[in-house]
Amino acid sequence: MSTLVVKISPRNNKLGKIPNISTVPVKDCGDCSHCRADCYALKAWRQYPAVRKAWGGNSKAFRNDPEAAFEQVNAHFSKAYARGKAPRFFRIHVAGDFLDQDYLDNWADIAATYSETKFLAFTKMALDYSAVPSNLTIIHSQWPGRPVTSDIPGTRAWVQDGTETRIPDDAIECPGLCDDCGMCWDLPDIGKDIFFYTH
Secondary structure, eight states: OOOOOOOOBSOBTTTBSOOEEOOOTTTTOSSOTTTGGGOHHHHHHHHOHHHHHHHHHHHHHHHHOHHHHHHHHHHHHHHHHHTTOOOSEEEEOSSOOOOSHHHHHHHHHHHHHSTTSEEEEEEOOOOOOTTOOTTEEEEEEEOTTOOOOSSSOSOEEEEESSOOOOSOTTOEEOOSOHHHHOGGGGHHHHTOOEEEEOO
């Protein structure tokens, strides 16, 4: 059987020129009962055939042969670093989430190996994040109606749909394009939560 190809996107509309990777929304999210109906990534999944092909291919690769999939991710970064073009930022999962502990641990290994790059992932998965290196920022996604838990350490990203009353007063409103800001990659150092309006 041929190796399934992993697709890393060089940019998107919100991130700007920040490379990123995604899997299938809802299917690859282990805890989406509170956000499924308003999932912004699901809109792109339904609207664009190229998106479905890329994200669906990534999902199959990471689920069916994770070792080969992460070898491709490693090769992508290795080539970039060899050319002197290490990305400053990288976003894990514009769509999707950590599939399980092994999947998270593989991303932690990638981040540790390519320490000149700051990695970022939003998650609702209660996994063991103790081995995550300092250049991989984990942010707990907090949707309206979803109980607040302490299972995921660190700062939170709140979603404001007009009903959310739990956002801390000092939380920072997302200012827009990621490559103009980059703040989320440094939220643990800033020490504040961030919030987004539904989009």
